[in-house]
Amino acid sequence: MSQKVETREFQTEIKQLLDIVINSLYTEKDIFLRELISNAADATEKLRYLTLSGDEVADKELPLEIEIETDAEAHTLTISDNGIGMTREDLIANLGTIAHSGSKEFISQLAQTSRESKESSVGETALSLIGQFGVGFYSAFMVAEKVTLTTRSYRTEDESYTWTSDGSGSYTLEKGEATGGRGTKIVLSLKPDAYKYAEPNNINEIIKQYSSFVSFPVKVNGEKANTVEAIWVKNPSEISDQEYEEFYKYLANAFDEPYYKLHFSSDAPLDIKALLFVPKENFESFGFSRMERGVNLFCKKVLIQEKSEAIVPEWARFIRGVIDSEELPLNISRETLQDSALVTKLNRVVTGRFLKFLDEQAKNNPEKYREFWEKFGSFLKEGAATDVLHKDALVKLLRFESNMTKDKELISLEQYVERMQEEQKGIYYVSGYNRESIESGPYLEIFKDKGIEVLYVYETIDDYVLNSLPEFQGKKIVAAEQDSEDLPEGVEQKESEEEIPQDEVDGLLTWFKETLGNRVTEVRVSKRLVESPAVVLSSFGTNSMVRMMQLMNKDQGGTPPGILEINSRHPVMKGIYDLQKNNDPFAAAAAEQVLENAQIAAGLLVDPRGMVNRLNNILERAVSHK
């Protein structure tokens, strides 16, 4: 036993994590058991897979089960599995470092929350997510003052190793006996305030709550404590709501119930059993890092791939669930899954079915769908913009506010088309920062005037999606801010006393163009304005896209030229006309200001430096003229 004991430092992020786990979390401690059982089950699942695909494994005869032993006298809790175990290199890589950048981000977020709030309830909610960030193992230190882990890899020639730590910055590694059985055994020496975890009743309770669906027997002091059931292959009528909920919690490491549930099976075109869930919250929107895919792929109840990237599209990464298909060959290599035509087909069928489900939900319970949309709509938009295969179905699920929706009401493109006016040429939308800015801007005037519905969009991705859709149900989709033949025109004009003589208007337009030079591509009379003196129309993208381009090439400066449409009946125009007739140089300043006002109303970036001087001149004149 005179083996060399080696002491190694934890990576900085792990030290930070351990500090939080040990010092600032007092509730929700039960989850440590869920994490350790889930690791044991993962390791066992991997071993089962290796055996099935014909690999040579040590100790073939060992049963695939997880054993938990409690010792109330010694105050220890021991969790053992006969899974794949770890080599020395595995130990160092898996239980000493964090490679995943998302997990590092999670830890620094957690560190910040726990610094900010002494009552760490926020941190605790966050901690219940620990398993989703690939650092679940460390939750053991919530209850243990010392963790002793002994492990031996499934590879026949490997020896066993013992890893120990008290969670304070370092761990030790020591070579064990060569005869130790395959798998991993973790002994937790409990902290005094965690002695209750050496009581079998408490352990059974926690297993019932979090781990009842582990796909291997979990035994507590020799007695089976879970049900071991692949509920997704059962008939939905045999499954209670509570079972679904428990399964979801187990599957998604969640602490709340799912928002939507879809359980279906089909024989044609493919044999599929699927159980999919939509969570209640969108953690990406809380600023956590990008979610990982959350659907596991099974064949006849054997896990083929966890969090499979092949089985659902990237935009669908918020879905949690299980897909089982008998058609998958058991020995399909995980690497070739991505390229398998069968998997692609499965992906298409399941995603299509899920989208149809959402569409039904939206029709049957719009209120509930609206809440879903508010949280997860960004994923569907991402899909509509990137997933060619499912674009049509995704577009049907998009929701918008419009000049005709009230309160929190949202409409779909289908509803829009249903209530379009007969002579209306297209589906119109206008973008802006929010409802107020759109409604006070110039683009809406013609639509208000004519009682035409126009969709409001607030995010560049909306623009992007709508822009990429030439039409919907045969109706063109038209941005109100872009130059287009298909915009409504011909507002009702009030007779105004002080109008620019009709035959002078052309001259005024020419003067405008000369004055503004290459800051505009064209100046013309608007048929769309009521209240505003002028509006700019972009000829190569919606305003928010132009703004994005401006933000990207900051130094290039300048506002890209667009078409300036002027409202020739507006008093400002009459004023400019008079000034310009009298060769007053002030006319040019006013024209420039008209353009920049229109650009600002369009949400474009306008260099304020020249404007302030000009506005001061205009002000000076205005106040002295009263």
Ligand code: ADP
């Ligand atoms: P995650 O399980 O999300 O990867 P954990 O912090 O829970 O993150 O575990 C880290 C890694 O340690 C696992 O990915 C696995 O490689 C290894 N590991 C943990 N427990 C076991 C075990 N019982 N058997 C084999 N490997 C394990």
Ligand code: MG
């Ligand atoms: Mg884990």
